Amino acid sequence: MSLGGRPVIxxxxxxxxAAAVAVLAIGVASVATPSPEGTAAIKARHEAMxxxxxxxxxxxxxxxxxxxxxxxxxxxxxxxxxxxxxxxxTLFPEGSDKGDVETWAKEEIWxxxxxxxxxxxxxxxxxxxxxxxxxxxxxxxxxxxxxxSCKSCHMDYRxxxx
Numbered sequence: 001m002s003l004g005g006r007p008v009i010x011x012x013x014x015x016x017x018a019a020a021v022a023v024l025a026i027g028v029a030s031v032a033t034p035s036p037e038g039t040a041a042i043k044a045r046h047e048a049m050x051x052x053x054x055x056x057x058x059x060x061x062x063x064x065x066x067x068x069x070x071x072x073x074x075x076x077x078x079x080x081x082x083x084x085x086x087x088x089x090t091l092f093p094e095g096s097d098k099g100d101v102e103t104w105a106k107e108e109i110w111x112x113x114x115x116x117x118x119x120x121x122x123x124x125x126x127x128x129x130x131x132x133x134x135x136x137x138x139x140x141x142x143x144x145x146x147x148x149s150c151k152s153c154h155m156d157y158r159x160x161x162x
Contacts, residue, residue, distance in 0.1 A: 036091065039099030045091035046101075048084040052150075055080040059130075063143055069136040078131035081146070085124040089117065104159045116157055123149035 036044050055077040061067035062074070092109050109116045126146040133142045 036096075037093060038096055039101055041091050041093060041096035042099045042101050042103045042105075045088050045096075045105075046103075048088040048091065051084040052081050052088075055084070059143055063140055069139060071134040074133055074139060075131050078127050078133075078146075082124050082127035082131060085120060085127055089120040089124070092116070104161055106157050106159055109157050112156075116153070119149065119153040119156070123153060 058067065058073050058077050062069055067073075092105065092113075094110060097103065097105060097107060097110060123146065126142070126149045130139075130142040130146050133139050
């Protein structure tokens with residue numbers, strides 16, 4: 001039996017080989033990008049959280065009536081928040097509670113990692129929901145949900161800055 005002049009068995013071998021190469025490439029890519037450790041992780045997550053704070057500024061201005069509602073501003077800044085939350089979720093590996101720089105991460109992040117991961121995912125989902133807001137009436141409630149998600153995580157997993 002042939003398929004387009006080629007034996008079916010040869011096409012299957014090519015398909016299996018291609019699938020094996022794809023699986024290997026995915027494995028190599030995941031090994032090539034490990035999470036940072038110690039000081040590097042602390043600095044990277046601080047940078048991600050600073051990015052979230054910077055993106056909240058224009059959203060807070062809209063919520064306070066200091067800037068007009070602009071769905072493009074909402075989409076852009078909520079997207080930045082969602083991306084930084086996605087990145088930050090990978091920046092709390094075991095052993096990154098100590099380093100050469102200050103961290104405000106509480107030990108509970110690692111002792112209750114499932115809850116921490118859930119709260120990070122919830123905050124990211126709220127940021128993504130805010131990103132989709134195009135109506136001014138829906139803006140403040142969506143921003144409030146994101147704020148409550150962030151607050152919940154900070155209350156349980158962030159030491160106060162001194």
